[in-house]
Amino acid sequence: MASxxxxxxxxxxxxxxxxxxxxxxxxxxxxxxxxxxxxxWIGFTIAFLGALLWVFSISWTFWFGLxxxxxxxxxxxxxxxxxxxxxxxxxxxxxxxxxVLLLFRQNWRNSINRSAEAMTIFAVICAATYILGHMxxxxxxxxxxxxxxxxxxxxxxxxxxxxxxxxxxxxxxxxSLVFWYTGLLPDIAAIRDRAKGxxxxxxxxxxxxxxGSLKTWQRFETVSLILAGIATPLVLSVHTIVSFDFATSxxxxxxxxxxxxxxxxxxxxxxxAMVQTLLLVTRKVLGLENYITMFHIESMNRIILLTxxxxxxxxxxxxxxxxxxxxxxxxxxxxxxxxxPYWWAGCMMYGCNILMTxxxxxxxxxxxIPISWALSIIVNIGMWFERFVIIVVSLHRDFLPSSWAMxxxxxxxxxxxxxxxxxxxxxxxxxxxxxxxxxIAEVKLLLKSSSEQSKKKILASGHVDPEQAEFYKQSLTxxxxxxxxxxx
Amino acid sequence: MSSTKFIxxxxxxxxxxxDGIDNLRKNSVPIxxxxxxxxxxxxxxxxxxxxxxxxxxxxxxxLLGGITAFTLIYYTLVHDWPMNIGGKPNFAIPDFVPFVFxxxxxxTAFGMVATFFYSTHLFPGRAPRVMDLxxxxxxxxxxxxxxxxxxxxxxxxxLKDAGAVEVKHNDRKYVSYE
Numbered sequence: 001m002a003s004x005x006x007x008x009x010x011x012x013x014x015x016x017x018x019x020x021x022x023x024x025x026x027x028x029x030x031x032x033x034x035x036x037x038x039x040x041w042i043g044f045t046i047a048f049l050g051a052l053l054w055v056f057s058i059s060w061t062f063w064f065g066l067x068x069x070x071x072x073x074x075x076x077x078x079x080x081x082x083x084x085x086x087x088x089x090x091x092x093x094x095x096x097x098x099x100v101l102l103l104f105r106q107n108w109r110n111s112i113n114r115s116a117e118a119m120t121i122f123a124v125i126c127a128a129t130y131i132l133g134h135m136x137x138x139x140x141x142x143x144x145x146x147x148x149x150x151x152x153x154x155x156x157x158x159x160x161x162x163x164x165x166x167x168x169x170x171x172x173x174x175x176s177l178v179f180w181y182t183g184l185l186p187d188i189a190a191i192r193d194r195a196k197g198x199x200x201x202x203x204x205x206x207x208x209x210x211x212g213s214l215k216t217w218q219r220f221e222t223v224s225l226i227l228a229g230i231a232t233p234l235v236l237s238v239h240t241i242v243s244f245d246f247a248t249s250x251x252x253x254x255x256x257x258x259x260x261x262x263x264x265x266x267x268x269x270x271x272x273a274m275v276q277t278l279l280l281v282t283r284k285v286l287g288l289e290n291y292i293t294m295f296h297i298e299s300m301n302r303i304i305l306l307t308x309x310x311x312x313x314x315x316x317x318x319x320x321x322x323x324x325x326x327x328x329x330x331x332x333x334x335x336x337x338x339x340x341p342y343w344w345a346g347c348m349m350y351g352c353n354i355l356m357t358x359x360x361x362x363x364x365x366x367x368x369i370p371i372s373w374a375l376s377i378i379v380n381i382g383m384w385f386e387r388f389v390i391i392v393v394s395l396h397r398d399f400l401p402s403s404w405a406m407x408x409x410x411x412x413x414x415x416x417x418x419x420x421x422x423x424x425x426x427x428x429x430x431x432x433x434x435x436x437x438x439x440i441a442e443v444k445l446l447l448k449s450s451s452e453q454s455k456k457k458i459l460a461s462g463h464v465d466p467e468q469a470e471f472y473k474q475s476l477t478x479x480x481x482x483x484x485x486x487x488x
Numbered sequence: 489m490s491s492t493k494f495i496x497x498x499x500x501x502x503x504x505x506x507d508g509i510d511n512l513r514k515n516s517v518p519i520x521x522x523x524x525x526x527x528x529x530x531x532x533x534x535x536x537x538x539x540x541x542x543x544x545x546x547x548x549x550x551l552l553g554g555i556t557a558f559t560l561i562y563y564t565l566v567h568d569w570p571m572n573i574g575g576k577p578n579f580a581i582p583d584f585v586p587f588v589f590x591x592x593x594x595x596t597a598f599g600m601v602a603t604f605f606y607s608t609h610l611f612p613g614r615a616p617r618v619m620d621l622x623x624x625x626x627x628x629x630x631x632x633x634x635x636x637x638x639x640x641x642x643x644x645x646x647l648k649d650a651g652a653v654e655v656k657h658n659d660r661k662y663v664s665y666e
Contacts, residue, residue: 025525158564212525214521217526219540219607221527227597227600230550
């Protein structure tokens with residue numbers, strides 16, 4: 001029931017006074033219905049220049065071939081696969097927020113799921129560009145698909161983890177897209193019903209004729225629940241399969257059975273960090289502090305802490321298993337992460353992912369926006385280095401010492417990577433201009449049950465245990481969007 | 489004979505709208521539909537709408553996807569062009585699992601969403617059949633077919649008593665057509 005109100009000891013999910021349904025629509029649609037501000041233009045210009053750099057460097061790669069990258073005979077996989085795994089991992093948080101948190105009825109997901117899902121889609125697009133890019137002859141990309149051909153037919157090898165990847169990533173991308181777009185329909189309809197002229201026509205087409213009738217909503221909720229139910233195992237399977245790319249090989253450093261859970265935890269870890277990076281800026285620039293509150297920020301930091309420690313545990317197990325297996329190649333690979341020529345990459349990986357994350361144990365850190373933002377960037381850097389260490393550092397010491405080599409990225413390598421970040425931010429910035437960055441309908445659901453004003457009503461009614469009321473007031477002290485004077 | 493086609497009770501609060509529905513039902517006024525900016529839980533039970541059967545459709549599509557993937561891999565890997573890879577068996581079911589799983593999910597998602605769009609008549613470019621433009625913003629709208637439901641003033645009063653902020657007597661069914 002809409003009138004159901006939550007216990008007072010839970011933190012409010014929407015803050016501010018006089019938040020009406022109309023005000024939610026107005027505030028969320030403000031960036032969509034108005035001209036962008038200077039901050040947006042500056043961000044967009046930089047991101048778009050990055051995207052142009054990507055277009056240039058990937059065209060360069062296609063024209064001159066993979067020889068333009070710093071790959072050599074020993075290190076045949078480097079920044080491309082590092083970038084691919086990094087982006088796919090980042091994408092995972094969106095699905096986790098929209099699907100897993102829905103199944104667990106975590107209502108705080110309602111205000112962050114939309115932008116996190118959008119982030120998933122853009123991150124998977126960036127990941128897919130690496131797949132196509134590293135093929136060298138991208139016009140033959142269809143060779144990955146099981147299509148009949150003139151060779152008789154010579155099918156794809158379904159025993160290969162790389163073919164599993166093709167299926168997993170394409171399924172993940174398309175299912176995420178469907179999930180995201182279905183959820184967008186009611187909000188697109190809200191834009192449509194307020195718009196005039198050409199805008200109205202465009203949003204009308206995009207809204208699929210949504211009306212918000214009883215049966216539409218009922219089916220919509222069924223669809224959301226089932227999609228969440230299937231997206232949950234899907235997201236776990238995707239990074240599991242990505243880890244198979246390495247785990248099914250015989251390469252020391254790759255050949256580990258712990259990879260699937262380790263990769264999944266790392267993916268969620270880096271994904272939440274990216275959500276944090278984006279939302280801390282978005283909420284400020286778009287003025288959405290009342291919807292993305294300190295509780296959301298702290299909850300995400302808690303998840304970063306949890307998954308960061310799962311990752312730390314996986315790192316430690318890797319070292320232990322290398323020691324315990326008695327295999328000297330394995331032992332050398334892990335020691336080499338600290339003693340070899342790439343010691344600095346190993347230090348970045350373990351330092352950013354394990355040591356820095358431990359700061360999150362302190363509540364003061366979790367509720368501090370600048371520090372949280374800095375830490376989220378550090379986590380993303382650390383997770384990039386994790387993939388770099390796993391891939392390049394494992395490869396560069398071959399079984400044969402005469403084949404030992406170093407990997408030196410070329411300008412093209414670096415440009416493709418920086419360019420893909422540009423592509424990502426260009427897409428994200430366009431998204432917050434043309435579509436609502438917060439799921440309007442889902443936030444409206446929270447107004448009567450878990451908003452600050454509903455909690456104030458409960459407090460005003462007087463039927464509250466004073467101890468619980470005190471606890472509630474204490475929990476509000478970290479919020480930056482609450483007027484504490486109201487509670488004196 | 490009045491030209492009113494639909495009577496709309498506009499509420500600014502979902503709980504008051506629920507009261508409005510109770511009022512109408514106590515007086516045996518049939519409700520045409522309810523338009524809300526967000527899903528209202530408990531509404532379908534109140535109005536006696538049966539559970540959605542989309543779950544069955546989802547299951548069937550999932551089964552279809554799993555069978556399709558299994559058949560495809562069996563045909564290509566075992567039947568059509570068996571490859572000798574280190575003397576390992578061709579019919580290696582563990583290798584099938586990721587593909588069967590992925591296509592089960594893929595078919596479930598696309599099949600179910602397509603069924604949802606089909607049964608709810610949603611498709612790109614469909615003219616939105618909106619009775620009140622604020623139903624996607626901040627109004628919870630109860631629509632009553634005016635034909636046969638007279639007198640209109642009594643219905644208006646029932647809605648007003650429940651707390652409707654506005655009651656509209658619309659001459660057109662949908663306001664969204666230009």
